Amino acid sequence: MPDLAAKGPELTDRTRLALLLAPALLLLGGLFLAGLGLTLLRSFRYMPALGLTEPDLAAYVAILTTPDFLKSLALSLWIAGASTILAASLAIGAALLLRQTFPGRAVVSFLVQLNLTVPHIVGAIGILYLVSQSGSFARLAHAAGLIATPAEFPVLTHDPYAIGIILLYVWKELPFITLILLANLQTLGEDHEAVARSLGASRWQAFRHVLLPMILPGLAASSALVFAFAFGAYEVPLVLGQHAPKALPVLAWQAWTDTDLATRPEAMAMAIVIAVVGLALLALVARGLIAGDRDAP
Amino acid sequence: MRPDRLRLLAALALASFLILPLLPLAIWSFAHGWRFPDLLPQVWSLKAWSYALGPRSGVLQSLGVTTGIALATTILAALVGIPAGRALGQYRFRGKGLVTLLLLAPAFLPGIAVVFGLHGIFLRLGLVGTVPGVILAHLIPVLPYMVLVMAAVFSRLDPDFEAQARCLGATAWQTFRNVTLPAILPGLMTAALFAFLVSWSQYLLTLAIGGGRVQTLPLLLFGFSSAGRNDITGAIALLYILPGLLVILLTARQITGRGAALAIGLRP
Numbered sequence: 001m002p003d004l005a006a007k008g009p010e011l012t013d014r015t016r017l018a019l020l021l022a023p024a025l026l027l028l029g030g031l032f033l034a035g036l037g038l039t040l041l042r043s044f045r046y047m048p049a050l051g052l053t054e055p056d057l058a059a060y061v062a063i064l065t066t067p068d069f070l071k072s073l074a075l076s077l078w079i080a081g082a083s084t085i086l087a088a089s090l091a092i093g094a095a096l097l098l099r100q101t102f103p104g105r106a107v108v109s110f111l112v113q114l115n116l117t118v119p120h121i122v123g124a125i126g127i128l129y130l131v132s133q134s135g136s137f138a139r140l141a142h143a144a145g146l147i148a149t150p151a152e153f154p155v156l157t158h159d160p161y162a163i164g165i166i167l168l169y170v171w172k173e174l175p176f177i178t179l180i181l182l183a184n185l186q187t188l189g190e191d192h193e194a195v196a197r198s199l200g201a202s203r204w205q206a207f208r209h210v211l212l213p214m215i216l217p218g219l220a221a222s223s224a225l226v227f228a229f230a231f232g233a234y235e236v237p238l239v240l241g242q243h244a245p246k247a248l249p250v251l252a253w254q255a256w257t258d259t260d261l262a263t264r265p266e267a268m269a270m271a272i273v274i275a276v277v278g279l280a281l282l283a284l285v286a287r288g289l290i291a292g293d294r295d296a297p
Numbered sequence: 298m299r300p301d302r303l304r305l306l307a308a309l310a311l312a313s314f315l316i317l318p319l320l321p322l323a324i325w326s327f328a329h330g331w332r333f334p335d336l337l338p339q340v341w342s343l344k345a346w347s348y349a350l351g352p353r354s355g356v357l358q359s360l361g362v363t364t365g366i367a368l369a370t371t372i373l374a375a376l377v378g379i380p381a382g383r384a385l386g387q388y389r390f391r392g393k394g395l396v397t398l399l400l401l402a403p404a405f406l407p408g409i410a411v412v413f414g415l416h417g418i419f420l421r422l423g424l425v426g427t428v429p430g431v432i433l434a435h436l437i438p439v440l441p442y443m444v445l446v447m448a449a450v451f452s453r454l455d456p457d458f459e460a461q462a463r464c465l466g467a468t469a470w471q472t473f474r475n476v477t478l479p480a481i482l483p484g485l486m487t488a489a490l491f492a493f494l495v496s497w498s499q500y501l502l503t504l505a506i507g508g509g510r511v512q513t514l515p516l517l518l519f520g521f522s523s524a525g526r527n528d529i530t531g532a533i534a535l536l537y538i539l540p541g542l543l544v545i546l547l548t549a550r551q552i553t554g555r556g557a558a559l560a561i562g563l564r565p
Binding site: 013017019020021023024025027028029031032033034035036037038039040041042093094097100102103104105107108110111112113114115116117118119120121122123125126127128129130134135136138139140142143150168171174175224225228229231232233234235238239249252253256264267268271272274275278279281282285286 | 301304308314315377381384400405411436
């Protein structure tokens with residue numbers, strides 16, 4: 001859309017564009033790319049200040065051959081995978097529900113929006129007070145005569161299956177995906193399924209073959225964001241995670257803050273592993289962007 | 298069961314699920330000791346609140362620091378993000394996909410992927426352990442968000458109005474001040490409110506770059522939580538979610554209509 005306004009009398013489009021974009025690109029480049037770049041260099045143990053001028057792969061070899069790292073990697077993949085699948089499936093239901101009218105709809109949609117603004121660490125502590133062995137649910141179980149002592153209540157926080165962590169992510173990301181889907185549905189209009197239904201499709205067929213394909217791009221993009229976040233967030237497993245194996249970001253932080261400076265490159269290598277997962281997800285989502293770019297003049 | 302009955306049941310389940318984790322925090326903040334297996338505290342008290350809001354807890358000071366950082370980050374992000382949003386929203390150009398990708402990347406990459414390297418750079422620049430350092434670090438998640446939202450705002454702005462103003466003899470500044478700014482202001486305000494919340498919610502970037510010397514609310518919150526002071530934790534948690542509540546009340550009607558970009562920023 002190179003329009004009339006864009007062709008100001010003083011500046012060409014190119015100069016104008018460069019001037020408009022330069023501050024943001026310089027700032028983000030200076031902070032984000034430089035931060036990532038230095039993490040990468042140090043993961044190759046390139047630290048001239050310490051006399052290390054020969055980059056090598058020792059840090060990667062070190063982490064890939066320790067069971068701790070592999071267990072943490074598996075745990076974080078499990079957390080991110082389970083959270084994403086659960087949150088996305090429930091969000092489809094929530095979005096379809098909130099698209100309809102029912103008494104109290106305003107309250108539910110207010111709660112969905114409110115939840116989006118609650119910081120993760122608050123939710124994590126809330127989940128801790130809710131489902132820990134002396135938490136509110138355990139007290140309810142006691143009142144119902146199901147358990148006599150806290151120890152009899154199932155271990156849902158700091159547990160090997162990371163149930164508390166997954167619960168938090170489902171709680172926090174369900175509203176996020178729901179709002180993306182609702183925005184998506186709003187732009188689509190309402191009639192497509194009705195048309196399918198009137199042509200004889202069943203409820204399920206109308207959903208599976210008409211609605212789902214239409215909301216899929218938004219669902220995929222928001223799910224990818226959720227996965228990347230749940231895989232790399234630090235404060236949630238910090239509050240709700242078990243001692244060993246730790247979630248990968250917690251393990252990386254521990255290696256970075258270790259008094260033994262030799263583990264620093266390993267922390268950097270773990271951060272790069274997390275970055276690679278994030279970038280891979282970005283690449284999946286970005287294919288649409290690049291394809292759109294090719295149409296540009 | 299009738300479909301509308303089922304719908305109500307589902308809505309009730311969803312609402313309970315959304316509100317449940319916040320309830321124990323609220324109850325704890327008014328509890329004076331709350332032992333297992335009591336369903337509710339035996340003694341209610343305002344002690345946690347008066348301690349939290351008193352001078353010794355550091356909460357008010359921390360509230361000031363957190364607010365200041367979030368305000369500064371938002372203003373910086375707006376200054377840099379408005380022009381970039383305009384470029385992405387109103388122009389088509391070669392490499393636009395790549396630029397968008399670079400701007401999206403920080404939203405996809407968790408803070409821990411960049412913060413170790415950033416700490417190394419900031420150490421050399423003397424920014425570790427300083428408020429300006431933390432503000433710059435917060436720009437990493439906040440700026441992409443601001444740019445994407447402003448791009449959406451500008452893409453709906455009709456450039457002809459500006460062209461007409463210029464034809465009628467307005468200077469570039471007058472055009473921006475009197476034509477462009479009023480048109481983008483509602484979108485800008487919403488973007489700014491949410492950008493504020495993105496900075497407000499940061500944990501890891503503040504922890505790493507602040508180096509323990511910049512004590513924002515979430516760091517204080519975790520401190521009290523791991524010290525087992527559930528009552529004070531509850532009070533701080535409620536204070537900490539207050540701005541989000543206000544933002545939602547202010548923008549309630551816009552959020553569902555404004556599309557995906559708004560929500561995307563609240564990842565980190």
